[in-house]
Amino acid sequence: MTTAPPVAHLFDALSREVALVCDPSGTILWADGRAESILAAQPGQKLRALAAQGTEEKVDRLLLQARDERVEGWELILCRNGERPTTFAFTAQAEGGQLALVGSLVPEDYGASLGKVSSTLSELAALHRETERQQRELQRRTEELQRVNRELEESNRGVRSLHAALDEKAESLQRAAEVKGRVVANVSHEFRTPLHSILGLSKVLLNPLNGPLSAEQEKQVQFIRTSAEALYELVNDLLDLSKVEAGKAVLRHTHFEAGEFMRALRGMMRPLLPPDSTVELVFPDAPENMEMETDEAKLSQVLRNLVSNAVKFTERGSITVSVAKGPRDTVAFSVKDTGIGIPPEYHERIFEEFIQVETPLHRKVKGTGLGLPLARRLTEMLGGALTVRSVPGDGSTFTVTLPRVHPEVKEMAGLSERAEKLDPAKAPVLVLEDDRQTLFLYEKYLERSGFQVLPVRSVEDARRTVQRVRPAAMVLDVMLEGETSWNFLAEMKTKEETRDIPILVVTITDREQKARALGADEFWLKPVEGTQLLRKLSELAHRGPVERILIIDDDEVHRYLLKQLLKDTPYVLMEASNGLEGIRLAREKAPHLIFLDFLLPEMTAFDVLDDLKADPRTRDIPVILQTAHELKEDERTRLARETSAILAKHTLSREVAIGRIRDALSKAGLGSRLEEREVRRG
Missing domain, CATH: 3.40.50.2300 (Response regulator)
Incomplete structure (x- = not known):
């Protein structure tokens, strides 16, 4: 009998197969050692119980088919106690009423690859279906776009025709507006002369010193004067409005304090109310130190217009003119009255030219229909807004909100x-x-x-x-x-x-x-x-280049003296109080020339020159060294190689500085406009 070799115990470890014997119903009758170790299979256990969840039917089909014929390569996923699923390829054959099954272990990477292939195929199929759907959708959209393009082309032709007609109409309207503006301005000016005469003569006639008038004559002359004053007001409003529309109204900004402005306005407005008036004109105290910078005259014109309007439509009660701080650095002026009010449908229409409220109460008071439109236009010129809140029978509040600074x-x-x-x-x-x-x-x-x-x-x-x-x-x-x-x-x-x-x-x-x-x-x-x-x-113009000179010196006095020496020259001067700042400015501003002090805080001219020469941006900038320090021979030799000139601070003069600058710029290929100007003078 042959003795087993020493490595025989490794065969079980290296084997990739398990062996099972089952009865036709799938009950395990016998299991080899590997089946017991890998799957914990035991006689009397159902093979179906070893299947991974969801694959039990595949075990049943294997048993059914193996009763009738030999089965090869049937893949099953089996588990040990429901855990660690492992894929096997089974070969099965029936004999003597029993089924012999031998399962070969399928490598994990192979199983994973099969899973990935299956998943990829499914994704490709889904992608193919989605691509076909998108192609059909693209085809439909292409046809829709072609239809829309045809419609747009037809619309464009119509729009171009419409634009041509609109351009022609716009030119016509612009010409008409210009003509209207000129006519209004000219007619307004022409009206003023005879109106001045009428007002002046009526004043003369009403003066008792020029002879008495009968009561009826005085009444008639007073009617003439009142009508002339109304017409004069209309002419002034027309002229102001035409200036604003034509863009010819000039803004003249002044700096003033809102409280003083309101006090001056109060003095101007009080004569509007007759002594026996039942209306009180109220000017509450303005906030202190509310300084403004805008066109004071135009603001005053707006508020006078609003107060005059309030006086016309207020029979009793009060007119309150106030000022307060508004949001976002604005100032709000309000004119509030207890007059007859304005119906809601007229809140915007009253700002249109020649529009008056059509109610019996408003018909009693005649106006030009230009005061509020002019007030809104002037307010908009000042960068603000004019709004109204009003209830019929309960008065109106007009608010002018302006930027504090125009x-x-x-x-x-x-x-x-x-x-x-x-x-x-x-x-x-x-x-x-x-x-x-x-x-x-x-x-x-x-x-x-x-x-x-x-x-x-x-x-x-x-x-x-x-x-x-x-x-x-x-x-x-x-x-x-x-x-x-x-x-x-x-x-x-x-x-x-x-x-x-x-x-x-x-x-x-x-x-x-x-x-x-x-x-x-x-x-x-x-x-x-x-x-x-x-x-x-x-x-x-003599544009340039404009020579830029950088002065690097920690001595503020000497920087000042050098700037004074170069005063009235075409050079633009920049300053740096230390070497690091000077190097940074040289890189950022690219000066045409640098004046460099020899001794600087924490570094010398050699350090600055090394940094300048190491950077391609500053390597070619000429440098003039200035110093009050006694240079050693080796220092002077090196500096002479790396700078355009060496100047002693105590002997520096305007002529020397300009001459050295001109020489350095000339060597650098820039040339100097100063030299050109001196040649012309000579």
């Missing part, structure tokens, strides 16, 4: 702030213009160009700006509020240091001959197109 004032302040900080990459253009909207327009025209607007609104401001910075060009309006700029134009063209600055005169009066005679380089009538202005400035 938006134009804020924009003008922003424009001035931007002008204070010169952009080294842009050529400064001084614009002398008293109209804020025109200044904003010029800034908008030039914001993406190589020019920076320096706005000034008076000749004195223009002189101060020219002292601070030399502009590349000037744009002047000669007709300013309260003054002209003719003398300033002549002054700029006669002074040696400013005569070469190009000046463009843009104004509303045709005085080209005078402007040219005083030295203007160009003359235009307003308005000016943006492309036209930019093209002319590009032709006239």
Whole structure:
């Protein structure tokens, strides 16, 4: 008998098969050792009980088929005590009323792969069905889009025809509006002269010193005067309204305190009420320190209009004019009366021109129908809103809500702030213009160009700006509020240091001959197109480059002295009080030249030069070294190689500084406009 080899005990561990014997009903009669260890199969146990949940019927079909024929490769998923499912491929055959089953263990990765393949096939089938559905939907949408496109094409043809008709109608309406505005303005002016005569003569006739009138004559003259005053009011309202509609009403901002404004308004309004009036005009105390910056005259005109309207329609009670702080930095003025009130359907219509409320009570009081429309237009000019709350028989409240500071004032302040900080990459253009909207327009025209607007609104401001910075060009309006700029134009063209600055005169009066005679380089009538202005400035102005100079020095006094030496030169100066800040500015602002002090806090000129030379952005910037320090021979030798010049602080003068700057910029290939100007002077 052959002895078993030493490794024979490994066969069971390496085997991939289990063996079972069952009766036809599936009861286990015998199980080998591996079946017992892997599945815990025991005689008397049903094979069906070993099946994974949901696969029991597959076990029944195997037993049924194996009774009649040999079965191979029948996959079953069996479990040990309901856990750890394992896949087997069974071969089964019946003999002598018993079934022999041998199951080969299917590797887990194979089983997983089969599961994945099955899942993938299912997904592909579902995707295929979804793709077919989407293709059908796309086909349907394509047909729908083609139909819609045909309809749109037909609609577009109709819209184009309609636009052409609308353009023609708009031009016609615009011409009609312009004609109406001119007619209204001209007729209003023409009406004023005879009205002044009528009012003046009626006043003379009513004066007892010029002779007595009979009672009937005095009554008739008084009727004439009253009618003339009503007509004069209508003419003034028409003229103001036509100005607003034409955009010719000028805003004149002033700084005032709301309390003082209300006290002045109270003094103007009290004479509207006769001494025997049963109506009380009330002005509650205004909040203190409520400062405003807007057009005081137009605000006063709005409130006077509202108070006058309230007086007409209030027979008894009171008219209260108050002011309070509104939301989001606004101020709310209210005119509240105890008059006859306004029906709800007229709350918006009363702001239309020549509309009056059609009720018996309102017919008693005649008006122009222009006061409220004018008040709303003026309020909107001031950036605010005019609203009404009213109940018939219970009075009305008109509220004017305005920004405490007019938006134009804020924009003008922003424009001035931007002008204070010169952009080294842009050529400064001084614009002398008293109209804020025109200044904003010029800034908008030039914001993406190589020019920076320096706005000034008076000749004195223009002189101060020219002292601070030399502009590349000037744009002047000669007709300013309260003054002209003719003398300033002549002054700029006669002074040696400013005569070469190009000046463009843009104004509303045709005085080209005078402007040219005083030295203007160009003359235009307003308005000016943006492309036209930019093209002319590009032709006239000496734009650059504008040389930017960076001063790196911890001595504030010396920085100031150097700036004074370079005053009235075309250079834009930047400052840094230490080496690190100077290196940062050099990288960000890309100056054309650097003045560098030898000794700085926590570092020397050598450290700064090393950092500048190591960065491609600053490597080629010429450096002029300035020092009060006695340099050693090796320090001087090295600095001479790495800088354009070495200057002693105590001997520095304007001539030396400008000469060294010019030499350094020339070597760097930039050239200097200062040199060009000095050649022209010579």
